[in-house]
Structure formats: C-alpha cells, structure tokens
Amino acid sequence: MAPPGNNGEFHRxxxxxxxxxxxxxxxxxxxxxxxxxxxxxxxxxxGSTARVGxxxxxxxxxxxxxxxxxxxxxxxxxxxxxxxxxxxVASAAERRWPPASMRTSADVRIRYLTSADSxxxxxxxxxLALAVLALGxxxxxxxxxxxx
Numbered sequence: 001m002a003p004p005g006n007n008g009e010f011h012r013x014x015x016x017x018x019x020x021x022x023x024x025x026x027x028x029x030x031x032x033x034x035x036x037x038x039x040x041x042x043x044x045x046x047g048s049t050a051r052v053g054x055x056x057x058x059x060x061x062x063x064x065x066x067x068x069x070x071x072x073x074x075x076x077x078x079x080x081x082x083x084x085x086x087x088x089v090a091s092a093a094e095r096r097w098p099p100a101s102m103r104t105s106a107d108v109r110i111r112y113l114t115s116a117d118s119x120x121x122x123x124x125x126x127x128l129a130l131a132v133l134a135l136g137x138x139x140x141x142x143x144x145x146x147x148x
Contacts, residue, residue, distance in 0.1 A: 009110045011098050018105040067144035074137035081130035088123035091116055 046058055090099035097111040097119050098104060111119060 011100075011102070011104055011108045011110050013106050013108075014103045017103040021105050063144045063147060067141040070137045070141035070144065074134045074141065077130045077134035077137065081127045081134060084123050084130065085127040088120045088127065091123070092120045 087099065087102065090101065091097045094100065095113055095116050097116045098108055
C-alpha cells in the first residue's frame, strides 16, 4: 500500500451543505441590513426628538444595545472556537485534514501526517484566541450592563 500524502487526493464537497451555507449567508446579510436600517431610523428619530433631559435614558439604551451586541458576538466566537477545537481533535485522531466526517462546501486537498499535525496546532491556537476574545467580549458586556 502506498503511503498517503502525495497522491493529490481531494475531500469532495457536499452540494447540499454548500446550498445550506449560501442560504445562511443570505439570511445573515438580510438580518444585518435590516438591523442597520432600524438603527439608522432609531438614531435619526433620536436626534430629532430628544430633549436635553432624555439624552441620559437614550445613552442607557445605547449601552444596553452595545452590551447585547457584545454578548451575541461573544457567544458566536465561543461557538466557533468550540467547533474549531473539535475539528482539531478529530484531525489529530485521524492525522488528516479535513477529517473524514467533516462536510465542506468546496473540494479540499487532503493533508496527511506532519502537514495535518502542524495544521492541528494552528487550529488549537486559533480556538484559544477565539475563546479569549469571547471572554473579553462577555466581560465588556457585563461591564456595560453594570454601567447602564
């Protein structure tokens, strides 16, 4: 049996997964645009109707809005860090990237042995950095909630 690694093997894409990811991307873009339009509308309304005494309450709402956004981004970063770490553990066990169980949206060249091991190290470092970012965002959100 020939040793794996240099035979140009590809992990084939899953077309259903590709469509699913494209749909989620489109939904995310539409939700983001709607949120930006709603924020712009709210801020323009705030600028035209705010009296001097009401600005403090609007600042509290802005702090709460920013804190909620920080919590959302922190939860997303934590979830992505967990997924990356699971992929790193699966790759380390199989000594190949991507793991056989992973679905991809495009064909990916398979990396074996030491090449996969170096990628596992990079993935674990990325997962750790994302976890630290998630903790920082959640800490900032808590600080904003306490000061709101």
